Amino acid sequence: MIEDASPAWGVAGEFLDFVFTRREERERFLDWLAWCLQNESDKPNWAPFLYSETKGSGKSTLCSLVARLFGEENTVSQNNVDKLSGRFNAPVLTKKLVICEELNLRQDSPQGNALKTYLTESRVMTERKGQDAETVDHCCCFLFTTNHAPMWIEPEDRRYYIIEFDHDGHAAGPRAEEFSALVGRLVEFMEDERAMAGVYRALMERRLSNGFSAKTLNVERDGTEIMRRIHAASEQTVRAQLRELLDDRGQHVVPEGEVVKLIREELGQNPNSTRHIMIEMGWSKSKVKWGGCEYARAIWVRDGYWVEQGRVKGPGHYSQPISEHLAGARQPGAAAPGLDVCVEAPLY
Template sequence: MSDNTSPATNDQTQIAMLAKSYGNQIVRRDNKFYDLEHLGTPLSRVDVEMMILNRIREEHPQVKLNKEIFKGLFQLLIDKRHTDIDRCFQVWSGATVCEPGNPNRLIMKRGSVAANTWSVPEYRGLKINAAELGVIEEFFRLFFQNDHDRERVINWLAWCLQNEDQKPSWAPFLFSRGKGTGKSTTCRIFAELFGVQNTVTQNNVAKLTQQFNSTVLTSKLVISEETQIKPGSPQSNAIKTFITDPFVLIERKGMEAERAKQCCCFVFTSNFSPTWMDEGERRYLVVDVNHEGRSGGQRANEFSDLVGRVHRFLDEPANVARLYNALMRRPIPETFNAKALNVADHPTPIMQRLQQTSRQTIVDQLEELLNGRGLVVLPEANVVEFVRTNLNANMNQTKHLMDDLEWQKAKVKWGGKDFARAIWVKPGFWIERGRIHGPDFEPVKVTEYLEANDPATEVEIIT
């Protein structure tokens, strides 16, 4: 039986098919083109044409390209103005969004499109119904030494997968002083489940808190390994906002910053104890994952073999699909809350230890020592030495500690110096005309007070 389809009709069919295949992979803006996988790099028309032709050769080898198909395809994608939005490169608004569960890579709004950075992980297209944790269950039993810690982290993971379009308000923080405990392997498990293409892994938090952070904040899973943060720093405050706030300021190089929705899940790891956390911190579930299988531990060989089996397990997409199904079917206890972490009722052992050495504890100790000595005025240099010597705390914390105690800072000259130095004044006290005043306190010259409490020469108040 002969095929009566004319060559021209066949070409039109091929053009329509190819345009639909590639129309949602490229966007345009200001006469430039952008690949959805590399939105930071503008492309010329020639670049785009070569890119699409190479993809056709690789992905549609049955298509016999000719001059008519080539010309007709790019006329449809670029030149012609029509309303078939699936078969032309759309105008990009410059916005990027992460919409888990939405398979559309382009989100249309008022005539232009936003780029959806989330894509369906390939293993979810395998149509596998079986559900099992497999070797991952064995790994987690050794990795998490505390049953309660293990259950909370797995519940967190299951909730995040079952509610992928939402964000939790706290993040697991995996800590171990020893190396080789499996933190990176655990992070790979998480990444495979959410999709490697939907995950960003970074060392520390520099990329997360830098100016151009759109790639990180438009990902679903953000993993920060070897996390170290200075207490009270802008980084610390920014990360708290990212963990809890669904709307944040996202900035892309060369474009205006925009306040956009983000649904990131965060996981942090470190070999250093997070002593920088504030007392009662509710944004991190700190879990000590040190165990005998660590590098140099009694069960190191056994654990190394287990880690190898985990990676081989994850190398098979079908295994990841079964693991995903098991977590999707996992019942979430009513007592579990992904939006609020109750550290008072259910603290982990390491979080209890951290509370004992928290900044608030240091503040209490500092206040007790200052009150015990009856000090109401103290030069900042003395406070720094006081904190370092008596409390074994970081001297960079001085300002935060004194602010917490509500002491006020003034600028003075003393000791024959011709430059001003900082001096702290206890709340309820003030300096006026070179004298210290306060309730039930006989006014005294600052010079005399400092000479009595710290050998110094004359003091001149800066007015």
């Protein structure tokens, strides 16, 4: 970059004002970007995630602008995370800026779990072709884009700051021509070394907002509207699926360990929010003895039912031994560890 350039946003500022329709999201993104440039030897623990349902909204253009600020030699851009999560990932993790476009994963997938590690851990395992794997320090910052709502992100996940590009300059929007012209001017602007040096200087001299942290993302305080919608929809989906599954099985009590197993294996979801989901479904947790065990085990009980002296009891004089009830709820051929065996269930 040109050393004597004065801080100036120029056309880049016009572009940012257009694509960010909410000031607080623009400021948080710029705080993140400025911190990453000002602290090149350190890494943030969360990443901006640009989402738009429509095409032509400027996500890729913004990625190009950010890449120019870091420099081509310090940046790698890829579709999804195949190179990043693959075996020979060293060429990616040696860059400062990693851009992953069209990111679309499954919840709790191997690629998603690898991404979590890279976002939060500063020491990771890398490998180059023809060389042994080794643990290295990395200081990557990540920038993601997608045209699909990232429903795979777990509720309360603090690694992704999702920003919706919902301006009306997208390809089918009423201001499409205006926005297209602005993008054209920005492309020319990015070819001007002095102009880009002005943007770089503005970010290097930027004073970060009070309360900003590149290490911790407070999703309760700083979550965007699209983040709240995605998190709520994710919880509602798991809750509805689990309720339907337990209703189909006619199950009025379920051991803690089996709830975890159902969510993970039957529904393919992360079981970390087990307690939250069961409470919202109206179930309550007790510790009771059953099946000949001498100690109490954690078990969830459906609303309107209760457990007493090793039996499930409910409306209409319903009464059945817990072990019989659980055995009757098993699916044919399915293993049911912890139902009759005296094993202490994990408490989540």
